[in-house]
Amino acid sequence: MSKSLTSEQPTVSNKDINVKVDNVSIQFGAQSVVKDVSFEVKPGEVFAIMGASGAGKSVLLRSIIGLIKPTSGKIWIAGKDAAIPRTHQSLRSTIVFQAGALFNSMDVFDNLAFYPREHHLHPESKIREKVLEVLKMLSLQDAAYKIPAELSGGMRKRVAIARALVMEPQLLLYDEPTSELDPIMAATISEIIATLRKETMATSIVVTHDRDLANSIADRIALIHKGRLLAVQTPEELNNNPDPIVQDFLNPDINVDNPRYKNL
Amino acid sequence: MNASSKSESFLLNNGISRFFEDIGNNVILLYQTLRYFPLAPTQLKRIVEQCYLMGLSTIPIVAILSFFIGAVLALQTGFVLSQLGAVEFIGAIVGLSMCREMAPVMVAFLLAGRVGSAVTAELASMKVYSEVDALKVMNVPAEKILVMPRLVAALLIMPILNIIATTIGWMGGMLVSKFINFIQLAPHIYWRNLKDFTVFPDIIDGTIKAEVFGFAVVLIACNQGLVTTGGPREIGSSVTKSVVTSMVFILLTDFFITRAQL
Numbered sequence: 001m002s003k004s005l006t007s008e009q010p011t012v013s014n015k016d017i018n019v020k021v022d023n024v025s026i027q028f029g030a031q032s033v034v035k036d037v038s039f040e041v042k043p044g045e046v047f048a049i050m051g052a053s054g055a056g057k058s059v060l061l062r063s064i065i066g067l068i069k070p071t072s073g074k075i076w077i078a079g080k081d082a083a084i085p086r087t088h089q090s091l092r093s094t095i096v097f098q099a100g101a102l103f104n105s106m107d108v109f110d111n112l113a114f115y116p117r118e119h120h121l122h123p124e125s126k127i128r129e130k131v132l133e134v135l136k137m138l139s140l141q142d143a144a145y146k147i148p149a150e151l152s153g154g155m156r157k158r159v160a161i162a163r164a165l166v167m168e169p170q171l172l173l174y175d176e177p178t179s180e181l182d183p184i185m186a187a188t189i190s191e192i193i194a195t196l197r198k199e200t201m202a203t204s205i206v207v208t209h210d211r212d213l214a215n216s217i218a219d220r221i222a223l224i225h226k227g228r229l230l231a232v233q234t235p236e237e238l239n240n241n242p243d244p245i246v247q248d249f250l251n252p253d254i255n256v257d258n259p260r261y262k263n264l
Numbered sequence: 265m266n267a268s269s270k271s272e273s274f275l276l277n278n279g280i281s282r283f284f285e286d287i288g289n290n291v292i293l294l295y296q297t298l299r300y301f302p303l304a305p306t307q308l309k310r311i312v313e314q315c316y317l318m319g320l321s322t323i324p325i326v327a328i329l330s331f332f333i334g335a336v337l338a339l340q341t342g343f344v345l346s347q348l349g350a351v352e353f354i355g356a357i358v359g360l361s362m363c364r365e366m367a368p369v370m371v372a373f374l375l376a377g378r379v380g381s382a383v384t385a386e387l388a389s390m391k392v393y394s395e396v397d398a399l400k401v402m403n404v405p406a407e408k409i410l411v412m413p414r415l416v417a418a419l420l421i422m423p424i425l426n427i428i429a430t431t432i433g434w435m436g437g438m439l440v441s442k443f444i445n446f447i448q449l450a451p452h453i454y455w456r457n458l459k460d461f462t463v464f465p466d467i468i469d470g471t472i473k474a475e476v477f478g479f480a481v482v483l484i485a486c487n488q489g490l491v492t493t494g495g496p497r498e499i500g501s502s503v504t505k506s507v508v509t510s511m512v513f514i515l516l517t518d519f520f521i522t523r524a525q526l
C-alpha cells in the first residue's frame with residue numbers, strides 16, 4: 001500500500017499552523033470575486049472575516065481549504081501550498097460549510113462518526129462516546145438518529161459544526177456558524193470556538209455577520225468590501241476606525257425616511 | 265448563409281470536443297479509481313451493499329425479459345426452420361445467440377437503465393449539494409468510497425446476471441419450441457442440439473462481454489454524476505446523458521468485441 005493511500009496522522013504541530021494569504025485574486029469567468037487580498041493568521045488565533053453579502057468571503061474560505069485554486073497569488077498553510085491536497089493531509093484542517101454540506105443519506109450520528117470511522121481514529125466505542133459528547137455540547141441529542149432532511153435550518157448548521165468538531169481539527173474554518181441560530185445558541189457557538197482555542201490551540205478563521213461573536217472572541221477582524229481587503233484590525237481598533245465604509249458596515253443606521261435602496 | 269455554416273461548424277466542433285472531453289474524463293476517473301482497487305477488502309461492506317442494490321433492482325426484470333427474448337428467438341427462427349425441415353437447430357441458434365449476444369447486451373442495457381441512472385442521480389446530487397466537497401475536505405476520496413465499490417460490485421454481479429439471463433432465455437426457447445404448433449420440438453432434442461453447439465468458450469466469451477459492458481456502464485454513470493454542476497435540472501440531464509452514453513458505448517463496443525472473439 002503506497003503511503004498516499006493511508007490516512008495519515010497530522011505531522012504538523014498546532015503551534016506551527018499559520019495561514020498566509022499572499023496577493024490572492026480569484027476570478028469566475030469575467031467576474032473578479034477576490035481582488036489581491038493579503039493577510040496572515042497566526043497560530044492559535046481566532047481570526048474573523050466580515051463583509052457584505054456577496055463580498056467573496058465564502059470563496060476565500062474555500063480557497064484556503066483547497067477547494068478553489070486562486071487565479072493568482074498563493075495561500076500557505078504552515079508554509080505549504082493550500083491548493084495541494086497533500087498539505088491538508090499533513091495537518092487536520094476542516095471547514096463548516098455555509099450550507100452545511102451534510103451527507104444527506106446518513107443520519108446525524110453517522111454524519112458525525114464518518115471522519116473518525118473512515119480514518120480509524122478510535123475504536124467504535126470511543127467514537128460513539130465522542131460523538132454523543134459533541135452532540136450534547138450542541139444540544140442535538142434528540143436529533144442523533146434523524147436524517148438531514150428532517151432537521152430545521154439551525155439544527156443542520158449545528159450538525160455541520162458538530163461534524164467538524166468531531167474531526168479534532170487543528171485548523172477550523174467556519175462559514176457563518178451562527179447565521180441561523182437564536183442568540184443563546186449563537187453565544188454557545190462563540191464559547192465553543194473560544195474554548196477550542198484555549199484547550200487545543202486550534203487556529204480558527206470565522207466568516208461571520210455576527211458582531212457579538214467577532215467583538216467578543218476574535219483576536220483580529222478582517223473587513224472585506226467588494227472583494228478587497230479594507231482593514232485587518234483588533235475589534236477595538238476596527239470599532240474606532242474612522243473610515244466611513246467601515247463605520248457604516250459596523251453600525252448601519254436604519255433610516256426609514258431616506259432608505260438606502262432608493263439612493264442606489 | 266455564411267453565418268449559419270459558421271454556427272454549424274461551431275456546433276460540430278463543440279460536439280466533437282465535448283465527445284473527447286467525455287472520454288478523457290472517464291479515462292481519468294478510471295485511472296484515479298484503479299489506485300484504490302487494492303483497498304477493496306477494506307470497503308467490503310460498501311461493495312456488498314452495492315451488489316445487493318444492483319442485484320435486487322435488476323434480477324426480476326432480467327428474468328422476465330430474457331425469457332421473452334429466448335421465446336421470440338425460437339419463434340422467429342422456428343418459423344423459417346420449420347419450412348426447411350430443420351427445427352432441431354433451434355437449440356443451436358437460441359443457445360448460441362442467447363449466451364454470446366442477447367444476454368450480455370440485454371443485461372447491460374437493463375443495468376444502464378436501472379443501476380446507471382440511479383448511480384448518476386445519487387452522485388450528481390452529492391456533487392451539486394457539496395457533499396463531494398465535504399468528502400474532499402475530510403481526505404476521503406470519492407473514488408475510494410463511491411466509485412471503486414460500485415465498479416467492483418458491477419464486476420461481481422454481471423456474470424451472475426448474465427448466467428441467469430442466458431439460462432432463462434434457453435428455457436423460454438425450449439417452451440416455445442415444444443408448445444407452438446408449427447414447431448413442436450421435443451425438449452430433449454432441443455437441449456441435445458443446444459449442447460452440441462454451445463460449448464464452454466461460448467459462455468466465457470459472453471461473460472467477458474458482460475463484464476466489459478457492466479464495468480463501462482457503472483464507470484460512465486459515476487463519471488457523469490461527478491462532473492455534474494448546477495442544480496436539479498442538471499442532475500436530470502446528467503441521468504439521461506449517462507444512460508444514453510452507456511447504450512451507445514454498449515452497441516459500439518459489442519461489434520468490436522464480437523469481431524475480436526470470432
Ligand SMILES: Nc1ncnc2c1ncn2[C@@H]1O[C@H](COP(=O)(O)OP(=O)(O)OP(=O)(O)O)[C@@H](O)[C@H]1O
Nearest residue numbers: 028031033051052053054055056057058059060098
Ligand atoms: N462557483 C461559482 N461560480 C461563479 N460565481 C461564483 C461561484 N461561487 C461564488 N460566486 C460569486 O462570487 C461572489 C462572492 O460569493 P461568496 O459566496 O464568496 O459571497 P459571500 O461573501 O460568502 O456572501 P454571503 O455573506 O452572502 O455568504 C458572488 O457574486 C457569487 O455569485
Ligand SMILES: [Mg+2]
Nearest residue numbers: 057058098175
Ligand atoms: Mg458566504
